[in-house]
Amino acid sequence: MSRTPAPEASFVDLLCPIFHRFRFRLLFGLIALLASDLLHFTLPRYLKIGVDELAQGIATQQRLFVLALYILLTAASTGVLRYSWRTLLIGFSRHLETTLRDQLIAHVLSMDQTFLDRRPPGEIMAHASNDLSAVQLAFGMGLAAAADVVVMSIVAVLFMLQISPQLTLTAALPLPLLALSTLLLSHALHRRFERVQAQFSLLTEFARNTLISIRLIKGYTREEQQISEFGQLGRDYVAFNIRAAVIQGLLLPVAMLTGSLGTLLVLHSGGQMVISQVITLGEFVAFISYFAMLSLPLATVGWSTGIIRRGLTSLARISRLLAAESAVKASLHPTPQxxxxxxxxxxxxxxxxxxxxxxxxxxxxxxxxxxxxxxxxxxxxxxxxxxxxxxxxxxxxxxxxxxxxxxxxxxxxxxxxxxxxxxxxxxxxxxxxxxxxxxxxxxxxxxxxxxxxxxxxxxxxxxxxxxxxxxxxxxxxxxxxxxxxxxxxxxxxxxxxxxxxxxxxxxxxxxxxxxxxxxxxxxxxxxxxxxxxxxxxxxxxxxxxxxxxxxxxxxxxxxxxxxxxxxxxxxxxxxxxxx
The missing domain is CATH 3.40.50.300 (P-loop containing nucleotide triphosphate hydrolases)
Incomplete structure (x- = not known):
């Protein structure tokens, strides 16, 4: 008997051809994302220039108008690029969902009766609906948010380092808390999402059996029992979702706490540096703006982690299904027919x-x-x-x-x-x-x-x-x-x-x-x-x-x-x- 490959290996085998097929869409989407974030991070520099010129008393109305025009054009360009990368990357997730659905149906149709005996139709329907929706969301909004977090974090840190390496290190002190909590909670989420998806399969199979056996159920007056059993399955599904939501709900507060601690440290240390004239007031305002831009994607870490973890759990279930082999095998050297x-x-x-x-x-x-x-x-x-x-x-x-x-x-x-x-x-x-x-x-x-x-x-x-x-x-x-x-x-x-x-x-x-x-x-x-x-x-x-x-x-x-x-x-x- 052949050994089922590890989920990670299956992910690579499963996703690489799809990513290669849509490589240009992904490439242009990532370029647009990088460009939009770079443009977005030029805004605090215009703000720094304006504040410093006002503080030094050399600002003019014409100069401020030019800076405002730059800010407006930059914001408009950022909006266009942001729309572009969202369309390209989230559009890719729809293509991914369609391709996986086609592969899933083709695989099921190629399997023998032994395979179908082991997997009720409701389970396969759950793979083709709920699991694929979770994968689409993970590789759409989840992937886009994660990419945005990575790019914005790198760019923000680079700009912050340019202003003050010391203040940047101070702002980063709470980040290990976020990394550790995300890692621990992510593992717990995987286990709980696996249970949620398995329960959804049971719910789907029960509903399917009820609908195709409706006349038999009515003939034996089992309506109340069916309603009761379906209700219990539904309550269990809600309970498993709530257990997952408890873990997922912790991610956002932890991320916000990390951002708030960082803001507190920046205000305290940065204010002292302005008083000591280590940095200018404009640089301090720009640094605060960069850190605020960094805090926003960090706050979405919990949300995107939950979506991606759920998607990966569903992808693992789909991968296991696609890795299953038919007991009735086609010959490697078939006789001419x-x-x-x-x-x-x-x-x-x-x-x-x-x-x-x-x-x-x-x-x-x-x-x-x-x-x-x-x-x-x-x-x-x-x-x-x-x-x-x-x-x-x-x-x-x-x-x-x-x-x-x-x-x-x-x-x-x-x-x-x-x-x-x-x-x-x-x-x-x-x-x-x-x-x-x-x-x-x-x-x-x-x-x-x-x-x-x-x-x-x-x-x-x-x-x-x-x-x-x-x-x-x-x-x-x-x-x-x-x-x-x-x-x-x-x-x-x-x-x-x-x-x-x-x-x-x-x-x-x-x-x-x-x-x-x-x-x-x-x-x-x-x-x-x-x-x-x-x-x-x-x-x-x-x-x-x-x-x-x-x-x-x-x-x-x-x-x-x-x-x-x-x-x-x-x-x-x-x-x-x-x-």
């Missing part, structure tokens, strides 16, 4: 066994099986391994090398997309999305014409029911096909598979919600459409299995019996009662 796609692939299982991750009991044991063109029926008691076998055939889970051969090639040496392009899989838990009926049917063939969609809908015996809907094939079906019955969902999924028209079609108990007559009608269409190809039908109905060329009976993950319908009907104690 052109000939396979043009053939009617033969499937071969040799001593195939499988154990679900996190369990000990094998779901499949020592399966030997040859599957070619024709109809293969599979039956068996509940939990005997029928669906597991189907999922392995479509490569939702990893298989041991040398146990599954596709068109004569070990599946571990084939591209995953190749197998997915050759097999259509319809299970009893039909997956539909909230688009139209036509969009759901044409999922695997987005350029299909309405005539093609209607043809497969007729074969699946669902055309008349779609036409009876308010907008026909343009009727929106609702989340997971909420507006459809179980049988309509299954027939819509069958129509989708027929439209895909692939060499292998697996129907995993996906006719279970149909009455016997409709099931026979749909199965007859499947046999016609798949003639010369491979059709695998999992069912408990002997009326359907009777049309299979060969039938397997599974028991506790093993092939217990096999043969034709007539053979099993004559000799199988399990199969005979089905008839």
């Amino acid at each position: 052109t000939s396979i796609l043009q053939s009617r692939p033969h499937l071969s299982l040799r001593h195939l066994s499988f154990v679900y991750p996190g369990t000990i009991t094998p779901a499949l044991r020592d399966i030997d099986l040859e599957i070619g063109p024709g109809i293969l029926g599979i039956s068996g008691r509940t939990g005997s391994g029928k669906s597991t076998l189907c999922r392995l055939l479509v490569r939702q889970y990893p298989v041991v090398e040398g146990s599954y051969f596709f068109a004569g090639h070990d599946v571990n040496q084939l591209e995953l997309n190749l197998i997915w392009q050759c097999i259509s899989y319809v299970d009893r838990n039909t997956s539909l999305f909230s688009g139209t009926a036509a969009e759901n049917i044409s999922l695997a063939k987005s350029d299909a014409s309405l005539e093609e969609i209607m043809e497969v809908a007729r074969l699946a015996a669902v055309h008349d029911e779609i036409m009876a809907m308010s907008d026909g094939y343009e009727t929106r079906l609702g989340e997971k096909g909420l507006r459809l019955s179980g049988g309509q969902k299954q027939r819509l999924a069958i129509a989708r598979a027929l439209l895909a028209d692939r060499p292998i079609l697996i129907v995993d108990d996906a006719l279970s919600a149909l009455d016997a007559e409709t099931a026979q009608q749909v199965f007859a269409a499947l046999r016609t459409k798949q003639r010369g190809k491979t059709l695998i039908i999992v069912s408990h109905h002997v009326q359907l299995l009777a049309h299979a060329d060969y039938i397997l009976l599974l028991d506790q993950g093993r092939i217990s019996e096999q043969g034709s319908h007539a053979q099993l009907l004559a000799h199988s104690p399990y199969y005979r009662p089905l008839g």
Whole structure:
């Protein structure tokens, strides 16, 4: 098993390509920030000149007007530059958010079923919403504020040193307090923000489950319990946020205390230096102005630290998700696929066994099986391994090398997309999305014409029911096909598979919600459409299995019996009662 990289290493790997892609935006943003801060720090110099000339009695109205004009132009230029760097740097954060979201969705779509079994959809939704928002804020306003603090602090200190190194050192005496407190509080913030984001994932998953199970909840009158449980999750989320806010709230007062202590020291020491004529009154006023400019960004250290720490915590969560590897791996040296796609692939299982991750009991044991063109029926008691076998055939889970051969090639040496392009899989838990009926049917063939969609809908015996809907094939079906019955969902999924028209079609108990007559009608269409190809039908109905060329009976993950319908009907104690 590969070791998950450290978060810091992941950050570098994750962010470097994005920073490189937008390097010019960042460069110009930083240049504009540096220029605006440099211009901003020239203002106290004009103030120093004016105060010194007034103190010496050499100031004129014209001279003061020129200084005021310089101040006005400098302030205007600073405003333009400040707008520019904020637009460039905060705009970068939006590009960063979009890029990470695209990477996250692409990564999730590339993962196998094992990954999805470990991470509920609500957790992934929390990554794509709350975590990404925190990252965007951290690398937008947080990064801009932090950069501003660094640049303004350096420039302010340089100007202050130019006036008086001694007074600058005096003003810096409280700064170690700020640095130490920020460091300690930042570590505590990371732990508490991690808990906040994890709780938000639980909250999101609970809300998602509630919405998709709303009819079940109402059917069992569990509204009050759901409201109570959701309320408790919400209260825990608030409590964790308050715990984080307690730490975050300490940062600003500490920064302000540091600034106030520094101001007190500057007034005391600087006033004595003016009285002793070590510095002029104008230099003292300029120094106070520079220190005030330094104090403002220092006061935002707590705020920006909190935002950046929260963003880094969320980035670590996203990084861990993106670092997860699929257990079903694409081959490093894939077999050329052109000939396979043009053939009617033969499937071969040799001593195939499988154990679900996190369990000990094998779901499949020592399966030997040859599957070619024709109809293969599979039956068996509940939990005997029928669906597991189907999922392995479509490569939702990893298989041991040398146990599954596709068109004569070990599946571990084939591209995953190749197998997915050759097999259509319809299970009893039909997956539909909230688009139209036509969009759901044409999922695997987005350029299909309405005539093609209607043809497969007729074969699946669902055309008349779609036409009876308010907008026909343009009727929106609702989340997971909420507006459809179980049988309509299954027939819509069958129509989708027929439209895909692939060499292998697996129907995993996906006719279970149909009455016997409709099931026979749909199965007859499947046999016609798949003639010369491979059709695998999992069912408990002997009326359907009777049309299979060969039938397997599974028991506790093993092939217990096999043969034709007539053979099993004559000799199988399990199969005979089905008839």
